[in-house]
Amino acid sequence: MGRPLKIQKYSAGSGDTSKNGVGVAIDQGFPQFANVEVPVVPTGMTSSEFLGVVGGANALNGTSIASSAFPVVKIIANVNGQQGNAYIITQKGQTKYLVSGEDSVYANNLTTGYSYQITNLGTGTNWTQLGAGVNPQPGQVFTCQLPLGSGTGNGTASDAGQCTLVTSNVLTTGQMNMTFQSGGNLVYASRLTNKYIFDGSTPPNRYAVNFFAPESAAAIANVNITGNAGTFTSNAYSTYTVGSTITISGNLSNVATGNISGYTSPSTYYITATNGTTTFTLSTTAGGANIVTTAGNTTGWTFTAEGAATTVVKSGADNATWVGTSGPANTGNISLAQVSNYTS
Numbered sequence: 001m002g003r004p005l006k007i008q009k010y011s012a013g014s015g016d017t018s019k020n021g022v023g024v025a026i027d028q029g030f031p032q033f034a035n036v037e038v039p040v041v042p043t044g045m046t047s048s049e050f051l052g053v054v055g056g057a058n059a060l061n062g063t064s065i066a067s068s069a070f071p072v073v074k075i076i077a078n079v080n081g082q083q084g085n086a087y088i089i090t091q092k093g094q095t096k097y098l099v100s101g102e103d104s105v106y107a108n109n110l111t112t113g114y115s116y117q118i119t120n121l122g123t124g125t126n127w128t129q130l131g132a133g134v135n136p137q138p139g140q141v142f143t144c145q146l147p148l149g150s151g152t153g154n155g156t157a158s159d160a161g162q163c164t165l166v167t168s169n170v171l172t173t174g175q176m177n178m179t180f181q182s183g184g185n186l187v188y189a190s191r192l193t194n195k196y197i198f199d200g201s202t203p204p205n206r207y208a209v210n211f212f213a214p215e216s217a218a219a220i221a222n223v224n225i226t227g228n229a230g231t232f233t234s235n236a237y238s239t240y241t242v243g244s245t246i247t248i249s250g251n252l253s254n255v256a257t258g259n260i261s262g263y264t265s266p267s268t269y270y271i272t273a274t275n276g277t278t279t280f281t282l283s284t285t286a287g288g289a290n291i292v293t294t295a296g297n298t299t300g301w302t303f304t305a306e307g308a309a310t311t312v313v314k315s316g317a318d319n320a321t322w323v324g325t326s327g328p329a330n331t332g333n334i335s336l337a338q339v340s341n342y343t344s
Contacts, residue, residue: 003194004091006030008056008065008072009139028070029054029211030194049212052195053339055088057100057117057139071211071341073192076169077101077176079159080114086176087342089117089141092162094191098141099176101159107151110144116157117141124153165189167200169287179286181306182207182337186243186270186286189339197337207337220246220303225258230272230282230290237305240274243286245306257296 006027033039034047041047048069056065056072066072077086077099085102092098100117107125110116118132118140127136131145141160163176167188171177178189180197191198197209221235249266252259260267269282269291282291 005073005088005097005192006052006054006194007088007090008054008070027054045212051208051210051336053192053197053209053211053341054194055091055097057087057089066342068343071343073178074340074342075099075176075178076171077163078171078173079161079163080111081173082159083171086163089160091192095165097163097165097176099160099163100141103158104156105158107153107155107157108149110146110151110157111148112144112146115141115143115160117160118155118157120154120156122153122155125151125155126153127155165191178340180207180209180337180339181244187337192339197339209339210336211338211341217247217304217306220305223298223301223303225260225293225295225298226279227295228293230260230269230293231279232282233279234303236277239276240271240280240305241276242271242274244271245269246271246280246282247304247306248301249304250302251300252298253300255297256299256301257294258298259294259296261292261294 006029008028009026030050030052032048032050033041033045039047041049053073054070073088075086075088075097076084079086079099079101082101082103086099087102089098089100104119105116107122107127107130110130118127118136118138121127121136121138127142128134129146130142130151132140132142136142161174163174166175166177167190168175168177169188178192179186180189181187187199189197190200190204192209195209197207198204199207218237220237223232223234225231226233245268247266247268248260248263251265269284270286270288271280272283272287272290273281283289284291
C-alpha cells in the first residue's frame, strides 16, 4: 500500500507544557525545507514548509493537536452512524483507516458495542468499567461494554471506528472521504500514503501530496447574476473548474440590482457547473445545492477566483517512472496536490 500515513502525536511524560503536560510532539511532519542538507524550495513555497502529510487525532483533553506549521489530514467520516468532520488515528490498509469523529459524547450516552476514543477523562467517570482498561488515557480507543445510560461523570469520548475511503460525498456507516486541490479542482481521493495521493481516475493519477501547495488567485470582471438559482456570467476568465472556489467580498452599491441570499462579506462559494470561461453556478458547499440569488448586476462586490497550483516538484525517480502521471511527461516532475487539513 506504499508507506503508511505518519500519525502526529505527543509522547507520554514531561515536555510540552502548552499541551497540558502530555509530552513532546513526535511525527509532526517531515523535515522543513530549511532543515534539509541541500535545501531546494519549490516556487511559491517557503523554507518553513515541507512535502508530505500526516494524520492525527484531536484527543488531548480538548487541546488541538494540529497547528498552522504542522497540520493534520482532514476527512469526513460516517462512524457509528454519525457523519461529520473526523481525524485519522491510524492507517489499517490501502483504503482502510481507524478514524475518530469531531463529535463529543458524554459517558452516559455511550452505546454498548460501539467504539469510541477518549477525548477527556473528566471527573467521576469510570472508564475502566466502561471497557477502557485499567489505565485509561485521552486518545485511547475502546469498545463500550455497558448499556446506554450506565456511564457517570463528565468524561467525554468521540465516535471511533474503521472506515473505508470512497470517492463520493454520499457516505454510509463505515465510509469516509477526503478531498484535495490540484489545478483549482476539488478532487476526491481514492488512496493516500505519506507522500502521494491518488484520484479516482482509471487508472488513478498520482500527485505529490502536501499541506502547503501554493494556489494562484485572480479577480473576475463584470460579474452579473442571471437567475434565482446561483447562476452568473462574467468577462472571459481562464479557467473556471467544477469544485474550485470563488470568494466574494465587499458591499453592494446603491445601483446594484442583483443579490445573494444570506451573503456576508467575505463569503466563499464552490463552482458546481461552468462552461469554463464565462458562466458558473455557485453553492455554499462542494457539490451542494445552488445558492438563492436575485438576478442583476453586482456593482460593489469583488469576485476572486481560485487559480491553478503552479508548483511541480522533482520526484527523485527516473523520468520513465513518472510518464503518464499527473506531472508533465518526460520531466521527472509531478504535480503538487493540497489535501484538506486541520490547522488548529
